[in-house]
Amino acid sequence: MAALKVYGLPMSTCTTRVLTCLHEKQVDEFELVPVDLFASEHKQPPFLSKNPFGQIPALQDGDLTLFESRAITQYIAEKYKDKGTDLLRHQGDLKEAAIVKVWMEVESHRYNPAIQPIIYQFFVAPLCGTTPDQSIIDANVEKFGKVLDIYEERLGNTKYLAGDYYTLADLHHLPYTYYLMKTPYATLIESRPKVKAWWEGISSGPAFVKVSEHMKFGEN
């Protein structure tokens, strides 16, 4: 029996955030338990007891149940701190760890709120039978561009967001950016040399390459 159970789907952005973290920490003893979104399994009692907000993923580790992908990745990074990449800079000083937190917060409060609606309109709206709202896309493309201008400057000083080492702050960006690169808005990344080099670096690591092979949302 696998020690860890991840409830989610292999093409889901937030599930892949967790799966990439598991691979990065060289944790093999986990099982991915699929959740049938089309049958609304995530909105019914067995799943709601794992996450009352009814969204994937959730993590089960013995008697511990966690949700929110970024809380799960932090738990994995803490629990397996002696394996794989030091994603939270435990071995560094308190200051290094604090800078990782800063850029994790930037992803949550700046990057994600701008990129998420673009991905939603482009991939999810058509699946729900609605036409993508171009005005929402346009507004968020503008907002996202401004965020990326600051990333471009930051990545001129350090190789990764929190310093010259890869951390959870970078990892958290992978899923949405991966899908963005399949849209015409990939130019937002490609037109900024430092951001482009950062993206190519973080997306080509073996952990994410393995996970992204299954990220086929919107391809049919």
Added chain:
Amino acid sequence: MAALKVYGLPMSTCTTRVLTCLHEKQVDEFELVPVDLFASEHKQPPFLSKNPFGQIPALQDGDLTLFESRAITQYIAEKYKDKGTDLLRHQGDLKEAAIVKVWMEVESHRYNPAIQPIIYQFFVAPLCGTTPDQSIIDANVEKFGKVLDIYEERLGNTKYLAGDYYTLADLHHLPYTYYLMKTPYATLIESRPKVKAWWEGISSGPAFVKVSEHMKFGEN
């Protein structure tokens, strides 16, 4: 000379998140350095070197500069882990700390995105000379109510969000909720007994009472 410098304003939501944390950790050796938003000081080079996104607050601790209020609170909670309240459950096991992270993420990704636009429209829009957009308020009141329904259930099981102990997960909710309680939308909190009791508990602690005396935004 104060060891820590907080760049911000005493009525700003995100600044008060940091100040409350400092008081909760019984840290007295800090200085609040005001930032003149009306003169756009936060959008000019000296401040931008502290936070490239041009928003308050920022923290200076010797040669370390941090921004994003929730990253700053985590740093303070880590640095002063032996003082005041154990806001991250360091003394607990890894599982307790993980549950704190879950509810910190819930605040960031569920609670804040719904309450923030209500506060913005109600308090900030008039200050910018625009009429509050009632349709934005209405949509977010509905969204926020659904989030609070889940809080109501959660707080039926545990006294605070992460368990029977007060943590950063609760603290992070204080500033926006405090301003919400000054609006007609306070009924969203008051109509839910468990949420109401939780709010009354967390907002009446000495750390926040001290900070909230200066939260007079929108009062003239």
